[in-house]
Amino acid sequence: MKLPLKPFYFIRHGETELNRQGIIIGSIDISLNAHGMEQARHAALSLKDEKFDIIVSSPRKRALQTAEVISHAIPKSIILENDLVERVWGEAEGQPFDSTKSLFDDGNTPEGAELFTLFSQRIISTVSKHLLNEQSLPLFVSHGGVFKALVHYLGYEKLSSSNGIPFLFSPPESGEAKWKIHNLKENKSRNLA
Numbered sequence: 001m002k003l004p005l006k007p008f009y010f011i012r013h014g015e016t017e018l019n020r021q022g023i024i025i026g027s028i029d030i031s032l033n034a035h036g037m038e039q040a041r042h043a044a045l046s047l048k049d050e051k052f053d054i055i056v057s058s059p060r061k062r063a064l065q066t067a068e069v070i071s072h073a074i075p076k077s078i079i080l081e082n083d084l085v086e087r088v089w090g091e092a093e094g095q096p097f098d099s100t101k102s103l104f105d106d107g108n109t110p111e112g113a114e115l116f117t118l119f120s121q122r123i124i125s126t127v128s129k130h131l132l133n134e135q136s137l138p139l140f141v142s143h144g145g146v147f148k149a150l151v152h153y154l155g156y157e158k159l160s161s162s163n164g165i166p167f168l169f170s171p172p173e174s175g176e177a178k179w180k181i182h183n184l185k186e187n188k189s190r191n192l193a
Contacts, residue, residue: 001124003153004131005171009052009139009184011070012147013062014039015163022097025143026089026113031061039164040066044073046166046184052076053136058084058143066164067141076139083126086143088114104152116149123149139166154179 014036018025032040047070055078057067067078090112101108106115123146130138140146147161150169155178161167168182 001121001128003124003128003171006131007137007168007170008127008131009047009050009137009166009168010147010150010161011043011047011066011139011141011166012144012161012163013058013060013066013141014043014069016062018094019163024089024092024095024097025062026086026093028093029061032065036062036163037065037069040069041073043164043166043185044070047139048074050139050166050168050184051137052139054079054138055141056081056084056130056138057141058082058086058146060085060143063141063143070139070141081126081130083122084140084142084146087116087119087145087149088112090114104157119145120149120153124153151181154181156181 014032016025016030016036017033018028018030020033043066053076055067055071055076057063057078057080059080059082071078090110092110092113104116106117109115127140127150144161151157151159159181166184168184170180170182172178
């Protein structure tokens with residue numbers, strides 16, 4: 001499936017205690033810490049002049065809390081989307097992140113974890129479904145792995161997201177080959193072609 005050539009917004013949830021400690025969270029359902037709540041409030045400020053119409057959120061506490069803070073500051077409806085949950089990491093959940101292993105290599109998949117190729121297909125399919133079905137411009141509130149799946153699909157393997165940073169994904173304009181990814185907090189446009 002290809003992503004429809006429609007813009008959308010994305011934000012990774014605010015920080016949790018396990019994020020702060022460098023622990024793989026995956027399907028663990030954990031709340032934001034105080035810093036994560038503050039990040040969500042700052043994200044709402046960064047998004048206040050943006051034109052999104054609806055918030056599509058992972059149902060995990062950390063994502064939903066982020067979506068609720070944004071929705072409180074910028075009154076928009078929230079749709080929960082189960083297929084936007086983070087990648088299941090199996091036996092690696094609750095363990096320190098190992099930066100020496102590639103996230104994209106299915107050969108390094110921990111026991112009981114979701115293969116990156118299947119996870120990526122789930123994410124692209126879900127985002128595409130909302131872009132095709134919604135007449136509105138969505139803000140997706142989800143997880144770091146979901147961001148990685150999106151940017152990997154778009155050819156930006158080295159791009160990552162910090163907690164609570166909103167991005168605008170803009171499809172290629174005529175004559176361009178790549179999507180542009182705008183960091184709204186830093187007001188930067190990334191086109192790493």
